[in-house]
Amino acid sequence: MRKLFNIFAIAALALGITACEKPADDEPQEAKKPVLEADKTEIVANGADKVTFTTTVDGEANAEIIIICLKDNSVLNGNTFATTTPGTYQFKAVYGNESSDVVEITATEAEKIITLEADKSEIVADAADAVTFTVKVDGAEVIDGYEITNLNYGAALEGNTFTSDVAGEFKFQAKYDGKWLSNEVTITVNNIPVPEQKTLKITASPNRIKADGSEEAVFTVLYGEDDVTADAEIYNTATQEVITSKKFSSTTVGSYYFRARYNGETTGTSAVVEVYDPALAGKYELGTILEFSGSKGVLYAIKTDKNGITWGYLFSLDEEDLQWSTKYEWCNCINDKGAWNTDDPFTYYGMNLDDYPAFKWCKAHGADWFLPSSTELNWMWEAITNGERDFDAPSVAEWNKIITDNGGEPFCETYYWSSNETSEDMVEVIAFMDDSVVCLDPAKDNVYTARAAYRFQVE
Numbered sequence: 001m002r003k004l005f006n007i008f009a010i011a012a013l014a015l016g017i018t019a020c021e022k023p024a025d026d027e028p029q030e031a032k033k034p035v036l037e038a039d040k041t042e043i044v045a046n047g048a049d050k051v052t053f054t055t056t057v058d059g060e061a062n063a064e065i066i067i068i069c070l071k072d073n074s075v076l077n078g079n080t081f082a083t084t085t086p087g088t089y090q091f092k093a094v095y096g097n098e099s100s101d102v103v104e105i106t107a108t109e110a111e112k113i114i115t116l117e118a119d120k121s122e123i124v125a126d127a128a129d130a131v132t133f134t135v136k137v138d139g140a141e142v143i144d145g146y147e148i149t150n151l152n153y154g155a156a157l158e159g160n161t162f163t164s165d166v167a168g169e170f171k172f173q174a175k176y177d178g179k180w181l182s183n184e185v186t187i188t189v190n191n192i193p194v195p196e197q198k199t200l201k202i203t204a205s206p207n208r209i210k211a212d213g214s215e216e217a218v219f220t221v222l223y224g225e226d227d228v229t230a231d232a233e234i235y236n237t238a239t240q241e242v243i244t245s246k247k248f249s250s251t252t253v254g255s256y257y258f259r260a261r262y263n264g265e266t267t268g269t270s271a272v273v274e275v276y277d278p279a280l281a282g283k284y285e286l287g288t289i290l291e292f293s294g295s296k297g298v299l300y301a302i303k304t305d306k307n308g309i310t311w312g313y314l315f316s317l318d319e320e321d322l323q324w325s326t327k328y329e330w331c332n333c334i335n336d337k338g339a340w341n342t343d344d345p346f347t348y349y350g351m352n353l354d355d356y357p358a359f360k361w362c363k364a365h366g367a368d369w370f371l372p373s374s375t376e377l378n379w380m381w382e383a384i385t386n387g388e389r390d391f392d393a394p395s396v397a398e399w400n401k402i403i404t405d406n407g408g409e410p411f412c413e414t415y416y417w418s419s420n421e422t423s424e425d426m427v428e429v430i431a432f433m434d435d436s437v438v439c440l441d442p443a444k445d446n447v448y449t450a451r452a453a454y455r456f457q458v459e
Contacts, residue, residue: 035055035056036093038054038103041105042105043107045110046084049082050080053076053081071087088105088107114174114181114183115135116174116182117185119134121187122189124193125189127164130161131187135182146177148172149172150170150172151170151173151184167191169186170187171187172186199224199268200221200260201221201222201269202259203271204218205387206386207272209250209273209276210276211250214278215249217248219243219271223263228262229246238257253304255303257271257272287299287398289402292368292454292456294366297314297315298315298317300313301313301382301383303379311455311458313455315372315451316454317403317407318409319409320361320449322447323357324356325357325444330421330424331421358417362450365454371453372452372453376453380451381432391413414448415429415430415433416429416430416432416449416450417448427444
């Protein structure tokens with residue numbers, strides 16, 4: 001019986017061993033390596049741009065695959081990745097005990113929009129008026145991390161304000177975080193405005209009236225462009241008599257000078273009213289062409305001197321640009337500015353007329369033609385401007401037409417030589433160019449314009 005048991009036991013053992021062996025179809029399979037793929041390897045770190053991963057095992061999707069970010073060993077929630085932090089990120093897929101190849105994703109810094117703004121586009125070059133700049137990053141103002149550069153000089157501002165004592169256009173640009181550049185802003189720096197200089201001016205119209213009381217000269221006083229005649233005080237410079245009526249008439253032949261006071265100022269030049277003998281009307285009208293010593297001229301003034309003698313004055317139809325003289329020395333001309341000077345100045349021995357081109361040219365017009373004094377030039381300037389002392393006055397064109405219609409050369413807006421010396425090397429010139437008589441003292445060998453004059457006694 002024991003032998004039989006053993007036989008059964010061995011048989012049973014053999015049977016049991018056979019029963020524990022796993023069939024060939026149920027043997028453990030070799031694990032598959034997952035595959036991780038990305039639709040791109042670079043994104044912008046703006047939180048919106050993202051990379052999408054695809055995972056497979058043996059070519060098929062498997063829900064058990066997880067994606068791990070190796071930067072912090074975190075498990076990716078889903079299959080997309082986005083960030084606001086620039087840098088390099090590595091990822092792998094894990095399935096069971098197997099991992100995919102590492103996939104590297106680069107997150108580049110998002111481009112920032114830098115805006116430079118200014119609170120004004122123009123300032124004054126007084127080193128005090130300032131423009132203040134504001135820097136914005138993606139629309140939000142920032143208070144640091146930027147630098148504003150003056151592109152004209154390539155120099156950075158200290159802070160965010162700019163002043164200048166130099167006029168011009170200046171360009172500025174901001175840089176943020178050492179690399180992001182803004183738009184350019186142009187600031188215009190203007191010269192310091194010059195306060196308006198108002199000139200007080202008096203005129204008389206007409207400035208030539210008959211000495212019979214039948215005509216009146218009416219005064220106008222301007223302060224800049226404003227007519228202040230009603231509030232100005234007009235007075236006769238010789239008698240100091242105040243002309244309350246703002247008008248003047250007389251029965252006495254002569255030249256009358258008037259000035260005005262207003263707002264604490266007095267006119268720099270006088271308004272001249274010529275009162276002439278009515279008997280001369282028709283015979284000696286200003287603007288008449290007359291001829292003396294073989295040369296024609298235009299009658300521009302009739303004056304009565306302190307001895308009661310009345311004189312007529314002509315200016316030549318032509319003019320010439322010349323030196324006053326070629327040497328520096330007194331030549332016996334009257335040196336009192338404004339004095340009459342109708343006499344030939346070359347009265348002492350040894351003077352050579354060739355050394356005095358302006359005088360020589362005037363004398364070439366004939367006997368008694370001369371280079372006028374500053375006073376005689378002022379009369380000429382008064383006449384052609386009708387007392388306005390402005391080259392743009394309509395009367396200048398009228399006088400120039402008289403000249404050109406008779407074959408002459410018109411007056412120019414320039415400086416005219418007078419015969420009045422002021423030193424050995426300087427002489428007085430009169431400016432026929434603005435609303436006041438400008439007297440300069442240029443060197444005698446400069447070149448300015450000469451126009452000859454002639455004086456005759458009116459009978």
